[in-house]
Amino acid sequence: MDVHVRGGPAAPFLSAADLFATEYEIDGDVTVRVCEDPDERTRVSHDEESHCLTISRQAATSAMARELALHEFAHMHRYEEAHPSHTQSTREAIYLALAGQSVERRTLSHCYQIANHMKDIYADDVWLDVVPADKLVAFLESSLAAAVADTPRDRGAWDRLTPATDPDINAVNAAFALALVERHDLVGPDHPIYDLAHAAAEDAPHVSFEGFKRRFRTLARDTDESEYRKALVDVTRAYAVASNGDSAAD
Structure with a gap:
């Protein structure tokens, strides 16, 4: 190397x-x-x-x-081994999921972010076996704390926010963070990250926080191209439904 x-x-x-x-x-x-x-x-x-x-x-x-470098090296490794998460066309899967639907530009942007979370799950499956995850947990915790603090309490102002402070994607980001730490048993149930994640979830009650957490956490470790495409299409559709104000299916 x-x-x-x-x-x-x-x-x-x-x-x-x-x-x-x-x-x-x-x-x-x-x-x-x-x-x-x-x-x-x-x-x-x-x-x-x-x-x-x-x-x-x-x-x-x-x-x-160092941890950021390890994470990106893991993406390179996944790419070289032609893992489905790194060979599947994200654009193709998202447009398949949203066919016939009208979605806002921010929702489409969030769908790409969710697809990146799925890639990150598979990259983190690689490098988290190499070093302790203390810094990663602290990073996830601080990121969630900042996102929760930046979310306005005035719901009417939400459409003026950048994607980084949008409560819908914040809830999904929180689901991703908990899915990751639970997938690798990184923290105990009394860790502060749980309180932060649930606070983010409360700011977007129409987004199925538990449903998205389950989708991320249970991604098949030995997935194939068809299985991965289906998972990506399903999670994209679920978010599009939630962004339209309906409860996302679990």
Whole structure:
């Protein structure tokens, strides 16, 4: 596993590569591109022979840098092994799920975010076996706390919010966070993340928090392309129903 870091600190990425290589392989060369834009989201692109991780300097120098790198290396590994979550066309599945429906632009954006959660579940299944998850749990907890704090109590103002503070997707994000920690037994039932997640759920009562948590948590570990496509289509339809103001089916 060859890792080349450009524009930023190499230590967290090389450390992550050494840890990752103890259990898994990445055949293609990996380039890490650190950029100055603090709003640049961590993302990975691929070609037939290599991978490129783009990450902001803020993230690359944070306490979570090594864990972020491990997470992205896991995406690369899933891509190389042609895992259905990383080969299935997200656009194709979402448009299949929403065929014949009229949805708002924000809802469509949220559907893509939910599809990314499903990819993340399978990536996290890889790297959470490599290092302790304490930092990940703290990150999920702080992210939920910020989202709950940013959600306005005035329901009439919700349509003016960015997707990051939309109560509907906040509830699904909370379901994803709990699904992840329960899938890997990362916390006990009295952990504060449960209170935060349930607070997010209460802000969007028409979204089936428990239903989405179950969908994420029970994703088949040995899924095939057909099974994964069905899961992605089903969760997309469920969210579209919830966003229209109806209760999402469990």
